[in-house]
Amino acid sequence: MKVSLFLTCLADVVYPASVGQSTVEVLERLGCEVDFPKKQTCCGQPAFNSGFHRESKEVAQHMIRTFEHAEYVVSPSGSCVSMLKEYPHLFADDPEWADRASQLADKSYELTQFIVEVLKVEDVGAELEANVTYHTSCHMTRLLGVREAPMKLLANVKGLKFTELPNKQQCCGFGGTFSVKMVPISEQMVNEKVEHIEETNADVLIGADLGCLMNIGGRIERQGKPVKVMHIAEVLNSQGS
Amino acid sequence: MGVRIGSEKFFDRVDKGINNEFMRKAVVEAQTRLEGRKTKTQEEMGNWEDWRDLSEEIRQHTLDNLDYYLEQFAENVAKQGGHVYFAESAEEANDYITNVVKKKNAKNIIKSKSMVTEEIGMNEALEGTGCNVVESDLGEWILQLDDHDPPSHIVVPALHKNKEQIRETFHEKRQYSNSSDPNELALFAREQLRKDFLSAEVGITGCNFAVAESGSVSLVTNEGNARLATTLPETQITVMGMERIVPTWKELDILVSMLCRSAVGQKLTSYITGLTAVKEEGDVDGPEEFHVVIVDNGRSKILGTKYQSALQCIRCAACINVCPVYRHVGGHSYGSIYPGPIGAVLTPLLDGYEDHKELPYASSLCAACTEACPVKIPLHELLVEHRKDIVEKTGKIGFAEKMAMKGYAKAASNPNLYKMGTNMAPSYIKSIAKSEEDGKGKGVGPVKLWTNIRDLPESGGSSFRKWFENRNKGGDQ
Numbered sequence: 001m002k003v004s005l006f007l008t009c010l011a012d013v014v015y016p017a018s019v020g021q022s023t024v025e026v027l028e029r030l031g032c033e034v035d036f037p038k039k040q041t042c043c044g045q046p047a048f049n050s051g052f053h054r055e056s057k058e059v060a061q062h063m064i065r066t067f068e069h070a071e072y073v074v075s076p077s078g079s080c081v082s083m084l085k086e087y088p089h090l091f092a093d094d095p096e097w098a099d100r101a102s103q104l105a106d107k108s109y110e111l112t113q114f115i116v117e118v119l120k121v122e123d124v125g126a127e128l129e130a131n132v133t134y135h136t137s138c139h140m141t142r143l144l145g146v147r148e149a150p151m152k153l154l155a156n157v158k159g160l161k162f163t164e165l166p167n168k169q170q171c172c173g174f175g176g177t178f179s180v181k182m183v184p185i186s187e188q189m190v191n192e193k194v195e196h197i198e199e200t201n202a203d204v205l206i207g208a209d210l211g212c213l214m215n216i217g218g219r220i221e222r223q224g225k226p227v228k229v230m231h232i233a234e235v236l237n238s239q240g241s
Numbered sequence: 242m243g244v245r246i247g248s249e250k251f252f253d254r255v256d257k258g259i260n261n262e263f264m265r266k267a268v269v270e271a272q273t274r275l276e277g278r279k280t281k282t283q284e285e286m287g288n289w290e291d292w293r294d295l296s297e298e299i300r301q302h303t304l305d306n307l308d309y310y311l312e313q314f315a316e317n318v319a320k321q322g323g324h325v326y327f328a329e330s331a332e333e334a335n336d337y338i339t340n341v342v343k344k345k346n347a348k349n350i351i352k353s354k355s356m357v358t359e360e361i362g363m364n365e366a367l368e369g370t371g372c373n374v375v376e377s378d379l380g381e382w383i384l385q386l387d388d389h390d391p392p393s394h395i396v397v398p399a400l401h402k403n404k405e406q407i408r409e410t411f412h413e414k415r416q417y418s419n420s421s422d423p424n425e426l427a428l429f430a431r432e433q434l435r436k437d438f439l440s441a442e443v444g445i446t447g448c449n450f451a452v453a454e455s456g457s458v459s460l461v462t463n464e465g466n467a468r469l470a471t472t473l474p475e476t477q478i479t480v481m482g483m484e485r486i487v488p489t490w491k492e493l494d495i496l497v498s499m500l501c502r503s504a505v506g507q508k509l510t511s512y513i514t515g516l517t518a519v520k521e522e523g524d525v526d527g528p529e530e531f532h533v534v535i536v537d538n539g540r541s542k543i544l545g546t547k548y549q550s551a552l553q554c555i556r557c558a559a560c561i562n563v564c565p566v567y568r569h570v571g572g573h574s575y576g577s578i579y580p581g582p583i584g585a586v587l588t589p590l591l592d593g594y595e596d597h598k599e600l601p602y603a604s605s606l607c608a609a610c611t612e613a614c615p616v617k618i619p620l621h622e623l624l625v626e627h628r629k630d631i632v633e634k635t636g637k638i639g640f641a642e643k644m645a646m647k648g649y650a651k652a653a654s655n656p657n658l659y660k661m662g663t664n665m666a667p668s669y670i671k672s673i674a675k676s677e678e679d680g681k682g683k684g685v686g687p688v689k690l691w692t693n694i695r696d697l698p699e700s701g702g703s704s705f706r707k708w709f710e711n712r713n714k715g716g717d718q
Contacts, residue, residue, distance in 0.1 A: 007705060009653070013666045015698055020705035036709050039656040047646050049606055051628030055650035062654035138607035171565045175605025180690040182603060184255055187694045188569035189605070218695030222676065 001119070003032040004070035006063075006108070008080045009042035010210040015231075019210065022237035023076045023111055026126075030119050039066045043083040049176050053090065060087050064100050072118065073108040076233045078140020079209045084108045085144065110140060111233055112208060116149035123156035127240035133165045133202035134232075135172065135193070135216065137209040150208055150232055157235060163200040167192075174215035190219045197227060208232045243331070243362045244577055244592040246391040251576065251599040258570035264393075264401040268571055271400055275562045278506020279613075286502065296499050297617035299492045300553035303484075304544065310453040310486050311535065317456025321518030323531040327483075331361035334536050338363060338445070338478055339370050341532055345476050347372070347442035353460065353467035354378035355447025356395055356556060357482045357536055359578045360591070363445070374445075375437040377466040379430055383407055386414045393572025393580065396504050396558040401571055434466075444470035444528070448481035449555075450496060451533070454489045457517040458533065461500060465512045477516075477528035483535050484552040496555060499615040503557035539591045547626055551586050553616040558583075560610035560620055566603055575600060582610035582620045589627060598637050601627035641686065667704075674699040 005027075011019045024034045044059035064087065067073050075081050085108065087101035115121050134154060141147050154160060173179065173189025180186075193216055197205050205220075205227055207213045217229035247254065258264065283289045303310055315325040328334035342350065350372055358364065364374045364385075376385045380399035384390045387410045392398030399407075404421040411417035411429060419425045449461045458479050460467040471477050487493045501507045520527035543552055561567050561581030572580035577588040577597065585600040601624045604610075610620040632638050652658045673683040674697040682692030691697070 012705060013663045014670060017704035017708045021708055024709065036706075038706070041653040041656065041659045042649075044650075044653065047650055049625060049628070050642070050646060051625065051630070051632040052646040052650070053629050053633075055646050058650045059653040138605070138609070142608040142612050169609065171605045171607035171609065173565070173605060175607065177687075178602070178605045180687040182566075182605075183690050183694060184252070184259055185566055185569055185603065186605070188259055189565050190695070192569075214698065215695065218691075218697060221696035222694065 001032050002035065002071045003027055003074050003114075004035045004037055004067055004072065006040060006043075006067065006073050006075040006080065006084075007036070008075055008077045008210065010214060011076060012040075014214065015210055019076055019231045019233055022231070022233040023074075026111075026115070026124055026233060026236045027074065030115065030121055030124065032119075035070070037066050037070070041066075043080040045080065045083040046176055048083065048086065048090070057090055060090055060101065061097065063087075064097070064104050067104055068100070070107065072114065073104065074111055074114045075108070076111045076231060077209050077211075078110045078113075078137055078144045078146055079211055081108050081110045081113075082139045082143035110144060110146055110149075110208065112149040112153050112236075113144070113146045115236075116152055122152045124153060124236050126156075126236045126238050127158040128235055128238035129159040129240070130204045131161045131163065131200075131202045132204045132206050132235075133163050133197060133200040134168070135165060135197075135205060135207040135212055136168050137207060137212045138171050140208055141169070153236060154206065154232070157238070159240065160235075163202055166196045166199055168196075172212045172216050174211045176211065179215055186215075187219075190215055194219055194223065194225065198225065202227065204228045204230050204235075206230050206232050206235055244360055244579070244588055245596055246573065246578060247576055249576070251574075251603075254574045254576055255570050258574040261401075261571065263403060264571045265569065267400055267403060268568055271394075271397060272562050272568055275504075275506060275558075276613075279503055279559060279562070280506075282502040282506045282508060285508075286498075292495070292499060293615055293617050296496060296615055297553065299487065299496060300555075300616045301550075303486060303488060303492075304549060304552055307484065307486070307544065310488055311483065314451050314453040314456055314486055315533075315535075317453070318518070318531075318533055319456075321456055323456065323518055323533060325533045325535065327535050327537070329537045331536070331538050334361050334480065334534050334538070335363055335366035337532075337534055338480070339366055341476070341478060342367060342372060342443055343370065345442055345530075347476065349437070349441045350374045350443045350445055351437055351441035351470045351474060352376050352378075352381075352444070353446045353462065353470045354381050354398070355445070355480055356578065357447055357538075358445065358480050359392065360482075361480075361536060361538060363480065375434070375441070377434055377438065377464075377470055378462070379427065379464060379466075382430060382434065383410060386410050391573065392578060394558060394561060395556055395579065395581075395583075401573070438469045438473050441470075441474045443476045443478060444474035445478045445480065446470055448479050448485050448533075449500065450493055451481055451486040452488075452490055452493055452515070453486055455517055457515050459493060459497065460514040460516070461497060461510050461512070462514070463505070463507075463511045468512060468514055471514070471516055471528065472526040475528060476530040476532070478532045478534065479516075480534045480536060483537050483540050496616075500555050500557050503555075503559040503613070503615040543590050548586070548590055548623060550618045551583070551590065551623060553618050554583055554587070555616055557615060559613040559615060560618075563609040563613045565605065565607060565609065570603075575603070582624070583618070586618075586620055586623045586627070594631060594635050594637060598631060598635075601625075601631065645687070663706075670697050671699055673697065 044056040048056035091097040173186040408421035
């Protein structure tokens with residue numbers, strides 16, 4: 001199966017290569033042929049959520065063109081995929097672009113969603129000895145509706161000792177520009193999230209969205225707490241020691 | 242009081258909220274309790290999503306045909322001896338109400354809980370004419386005694402107060418000398434209020450839902466105070482927002498059930514009251530004169546716009562009870578009698594952006610509100626719509642943000658520019674990833690705001706592309 005990777009700007013610009021590498025390697029191990037359209041940039045969400053919809057449209061048009069050839073678009077982010085799904089609404093008053101936007105939206109999947117729903121795989125053969133907990137990101141669960149897929153995949157990773165995160169449904173306080181526009185509020189939200197993570201005694205916090213992980217991980221680092229943050233692609237690509 | 246409360250600036254209010262440890266503890270406990278109960282009654286009911294769909298349909302249908310149902314309601318009230326007044330503004334509503342009171346030569350007024358009367362500042366208007374207005378909902382009464390402290394929640398108005406603070410207020414204002422035991426406090430409030438119920442010439446209520454087919458008004462309480470307020474005084478005035486209506490008792494049944502479950506996790510509250518017309522011969526109680534004031538106050542300007550769904554609200558506060566922002570800042574931070582997500586949507590619509598321009602941004606867009614709403618108002622989407630209007634229509638966006646967004650759009654739609662950015666990113670990120678020695682962030686603008694409280698991943702930046710290119714040389718691009 002041919003898959004086009006939408007890496008997302010955070011994985012491309014801010015994070016080390018391992019999130020993208022792991023995504024590619026997991027997909028290849030499951031028999032996919034992975035293509036990386038080089039012209040890809042960002043989903044346009046920073047502008048969209050800030051109310052700059054004209055600017056967001058410019059970005060969306062670029063992304064629609066970039067992925068027009070793709071059979072499937074797979075991305076290691078629930079939030080960015082939910083933004084791709086927003087494109088048809090963004091072009092509601094422009095039938096031609098709305099149609100092209102719908103085509104992209106319909107073939108786009110978050111990584112774990114793609115593995116479980118399209119590839120019909122629940123055990124990717126990963127192994128990681130660690131005490132872990134999992135942060136369910138808001139956009140992935142509430143906007144994209146992906147709740148079960150990451151849990152099914154993590155349940156089959158050998159060696160994981162899983163503890164559920166208390167108040168897991170609660171936002172970590174990232175919210176894109178919210179994290180810099182509303183710093184005092186965002187800070188309280190991420191502090192509470194870190195407290196709950198500590199309550200689990202987990203060594204590793206797993207997540208499926210780099211925005212949340214950058215926020216929680218950044219706060220954990222600043223507070224000097226001994227918790228490591230991993231993207232779920234990295235966990236699914238772990239092969240034990 | 243009006244929609245707006247207080248005169249402090251948004252971030253000052255937020256700081257005050259964040260530093261109010263007692264209030265925050267109370268909010269966390271209340272959210273946990275109310276949300277837990279809601280989930281339980283939702284599960285008991287079964288097919289919750291179907292009930293939400295149906296409730297949304299009822300509200301949408303009613304709003305789409307609001308003129309029809311309001312007319313039907315008004316005719317039915319009039320037919321049965323009641324008076325209906327359509328008030329376009331808060332002033333018109335208050336003028337009508339004060340006139341009714343004046344004509345009755347009334348001085349003592351007993352009220353049951355009503356958000357719309359807070360919205361129009363009715364108490365102040367009546368007090369201005371020399372009336373004594375007493376709130377009979379326990380939470381509202383406590384706030385009223387405490388020098389008109391504003392409500393911080395639309396269902397639990399005194400959520401921000403604990404029993405010791407309440408005891409203090411009772412002691413100071415009413416010479417209460419017993420303990421802070423809630424039973425003793427409640428008993429005292431009952432004794433005090435009983436006198437006010439018996440001496441009131443006019444009872445004023447809000448309205449959870451008006452029923453068009455019969456010209457009735459329904460009230461949902463747990464204290465029974467609305468029953469006393471509508472049966473003892475000779476005159477009853479009901480004040481309702483113009484959208485608070487259902488076509489028939491069948492829809493009332495569904496929406497009341499959704500309201501009670503979503504608000505407090507009860508199948509039904511202790512008292513659901515349906516009132517139709519005035520006291521007739523043979524009736525043992527009920528008002529001899531009945532007025533309904535239907536308040537527009539900006540609502541008809543919302544009808545037919547992209548914000549219309551905000552009028553679907555049944556004031557259950559489910560969105561407030563799951564909101565992570567409200568959780569940390571509390572109700573007063575919103576600077577509006579309508580706090581939380583619905584408040585952030587409704588307040589700028591009713592009272593303009595000028596005093597409330599931060600509210601649409603006081604959300605991480607986590608959509609917990611949208612998920613909780615029993616009538617499916619897409620609250621987080623409406624907040625984005627506000628942001629869009631602020632950008633496109635108000636000019637209330639700073640130059641720096643405007644430029645940043647334009648720059649972002651250029652870079653994210655032009656691969657060459659984007660590449661330049663990504664090439665520069667790693668060394669820049671490395672230089673600002675950790676804090677200064679004093680713990681403050683590095684960089685400028687939003688970068689500094691980020692790094693003031695968080696690190697960035699130090700080793701990041703555009704390395705995936707190189708890796709992919711090297712392994713795929715000659716591969717499919």
